[in-house]
Amino acid sequence: MTGKFNAETEFAEDDFRRNYFAGDRLARAVQHAEAVRQDLDGTGYTMAEAALKFALAHPAVSTVIPGMRNESQAEANCSVSDLPDLTPALLSKLQKHNWRRAVWYSGK
DSSP states (O other): OOOOOOTTOOOOTTOTHHHHTTTTHHHHHHHHHHHHHHHHTTTSOOHHHHHHHHHHHSTTOOOOOOOOSSHHHHHHHHHGGGSOOOOHHHHHHHHTTOOOGGGGGSOO
C-alpha cells in the first residue's frame, strides 16, 4: 500500500512477490493503490501513514505490526502515533476501498 510499484515493476526470480503478483494481480493492485492515493490527495497523509491510521481507527484494534526494511521506515512507522486521527469523513471515504483477500484468487 505504499504505492511504490507500477505496472512495469518486475520482481527477481527468487522474490516471492513474483508469484504473488503474477498475471494481472500487479496491475490490479497498482490501480487499487492509485485510487486510494487519489482519495488521500491533500490530506497530508502518506499511503503508509494512512494505512496504519486506518487500521488503528477500528475500535477492536489497539496495535499494528507494520513491515519495515530499515531504520528510517521503523522511525516513520513509530511517528504515525503522533499524527492526528483520520477524520470520520476520510475514514468513510477510505472504507470504500475495502478489498477482501478473496479478490486475489480471481484473475491471473
